[in-house]
Amino acid sequence: MLALRLTRAARLAVQLRRLLVASASAGTGFLLLCALGHALTHPDAPGASSLRLAWCAAPLAATVYLAVAVARADPGTRPRPGLSAIGLGPGRLMAVSATTTALSAALGSVAALLGFLYLRGDLTGAPVDGAVSGVLALGQRLPAPAVVTLLALVPAAASAAVALTLRPRDPRPAPSAGSRRYGRFGAYGWGAARETFGAYGRYGARLASASASASAPASASASAPASASASASASASASAQPAGGRAAGAAQADPSGALLTQASDTRPPATTDGDGSAQDATGPVPGTPRSHTTLLPWGIAVLTAGLAVETYAGDTATRDAAPSAGVLLGWALATLGLALAGPGLTHLCGRLLQAVRPGALRLLAGRVLMEESRRVGRPLGVVCAVASAAYAAAALHDADATDFGPLSVIGAVVVAGCTVATLLTAAVEAKHARTDTTDALLRLGAPPTTLRAAAALRAGALLAVFGPLTLVVAQLASLPLAR
Numbered sequence: 001m002l003a004l005r006l007t008r009a010a011r012l013a014v015q016l017r018r019l020l021v022a023s024a025s026a027g028t029g030f031l032l033l034c035a036l037g038h039a040l041t042h043p044d045a046p047g048a049s050s051l052r053l054a055w056c057a058a059p060l061a062a063t064v065y066l067a068v069a070v071a072r073a074d075p076g077t078r079p080r081p082g083l084s085a086i087g088l089g090p091g092r093l094m095a096v097s098a099t100t101t102a103l104s105a106a107l108g109s110v111a112a113l114l115g116f117l118y119l120r121g122d123l124t125g126a127p128v129d130g131a132v133s134g135v136l137a138l139g140q141r142l143p144a145p146a147v148v149t150l151l152a153l154v155p156a157a158a159s160a161a162v163a164l165t166l167r168p169r170d171p172r173p174a175p176s177a178g179s180r181r182y183g184r185f186g187a188y189g190w191g192a193a194r195e196t197f198g199a200y201g202r203y204g205a206r207l208a209s210a211s212a213s214a215s216a217p218a219s220a221s222a223s224a225p226a227s228a229s230a231s232a233s234a235s236a237s238a239s240a241q242p243a244g245g246r247a248a249g250a251a252q253a254d255p256s257g258a259l260l261t262q263a264s265d266t267r268p269p270a271t272t273d274g275d276g277s278a279q280d281a282t283g284p285v286p287g288t289p290r291s292h293t294t295l296l297p298w299g300i301a302v303l304t305a306g307l308a309v310e311t312y313a314g315d316t317a318t319r320d321a322a323p324s325a326g327v328l329l330g331w332a333l334a335t336l337g338l339a340l341a342g343p344g345l346t347h348l349c350g351r352l353l354q355a356v357r358p359g360a361l362r363l364l365a366g367r368v369l370m371e372e373s374r375r376v377g378r379p380l381g382v383v384c385a386v387a388s389a390a391y392a393a394a395a396l397h398d399a400d401a402t403d404f405g406p407l408s409v410i411g412a413v414v415v416a417g418c419t420v421a422t423l424l425t426a427a428v429e430a431k432h433a434r435t436d437t438t439d440a441l442l443r444l445g446a447p448p449t450t451l452r453a454a455a456a457l458r459a460g461a462l463l464a465v466f467g468p469l470t471l472v473v474a475q476l477a478s479l480p481l482a483r
Helices: 002-008 012-041 046-055 057-072 090-120 144-165 207-213 217-222 224-240 296-316 325-353 360-371 373-400 406-433 435-443 448-482
Strands: none
Touching (some): 012 046, 012 057, 012 090, 012 144, 046 057, 057 090, 057 144, 057 406, 090 144, 296 325, 296 448, 325 360, 325 373, 325 448, 360 448, 373 448, 406 435, 435 448
C-alpha cells in the first residue's frame, strides 16, 4: 500500500521513468512469448527455439539495468533523517523500491500478454497475418505455466536487482590499517567498535595507576605532591565520564606529568605534520576524488576475450545461418569489458583535462569527471558496446543484404532505448548529487556560463575518448561477421 501511494504521489519525471521501465518490460515480455510461440509452432527445431530464447537475454539485461537506474534516481525512496523513527528505515525503503519496480515491470508484462493475445486473435477472433504469424502459435493452446513463468521473469529479476543494489550498508568507514589498536581482554585485531557496558572494568584500565604505584621509593618520596595531584585529576576525570563513554578511564597521567591513553578510544589520535596542522589518520583527505582505474586492465582483458570469442564464432558460422550463441557470448563479454573499463576511462578523461597548467574551467570539468566516473562511466561503456553492436549489424546488412525481421527490430529498440535512458538517468542523478556544489559556486560569484561551459567541455572530452573507441570495437566486431 505504501508503494502504491508513493507511486501515485511521484513527480512527472519519475512517472515517465517508470513508464519507460514498463515499456521495456512489455517489449521484453513480448519477445519471450514469441520465443515460446516459435517453440510451439516448430517442435522439430528445438535448437532454433533455444537460440531465440537465449537472444532474449540481451533485452532482459537491458531492462533490468534500466530498472536499477530508475530506482536509484527515485527521490521518494531515498533515505532521509527522521524516517527511521516512523518505521521507514533503509531496509523498508529498499523494500518499497523493489515493490515499485516489480509493479512497473508487471504492468509491462500484462501489456505484453494483451498484445500477444491480440495478435493471435484470442481477443478479436481474427489473427493478424504478417511476418510474425510464424511465432504466434496460431491454432494452439498456450501452456499457462510457461506463460506465467516467462512473464514473471522480468519483474522478479528487476526487483531482485533493485533490492541487491539498494540494500542497507554500514555507513561507518572501514578501520584504517595505519595504527594498531587493542580492544578488551581476548579481543585481537583492530577493535574499532565502541565500548559500552563493562568498559570501566576491562583489562588494562588501570595501567597508569599500577605503573605509578610500582615506581621507585626514592622518586616517590621526591614527587609525592605531583603524584597525588595527578591521581586526583585522573580519578576526577574518570568519574566525570559515563561507563559506556568513548574514553572511559582512557586518559590518565603518570607521575612525570605525561598523558597515558588506551586503546579503548575508538578514534586514533590525530597526528601533526611539520607545519602544525592536525591530520586524521583514519581515512583519506576529504574532497579528494577516489580513483576508479583499478578495473581498467580487467575491462580491457574481458573486452579482448569477448572480441576473440566473437571472431571464433563468426569464423565457424555459415553464411545463411542466424547469429549463433557464440556471437551472443562474445558480445556479452565485450559489453561487460566496456562496462568495467568505463569508469577508468572517465577518470582518465578528468585527469587529462587537468593536465598542462589547467585553468579554472578545465580544473572544474576535470574534477567533476573524476568524482562522477563511477556513476557515469558504466552507462557510457554500455552505450559504447550497444553502438558498436549496431554498427556491426549495419555493416552485416550492407554486406549480405540481410533482412532483419520485426522481432529483431523490437529487440534492438528495447536494448538501445534502455541503454540510452540509463545513461540519461545517471546524468540526471549526477546533476542532483552535485546540487550543493553548484549552489556554492553560484554564491561565490561563478557565472552560470562557466558551469555550462564546463558541462560542454566534459561532454566533448567523453565524446573524444569514447567515440573512437566505439568505432574501433565496431570494426573489430564486424570483421568476422562480414566475411
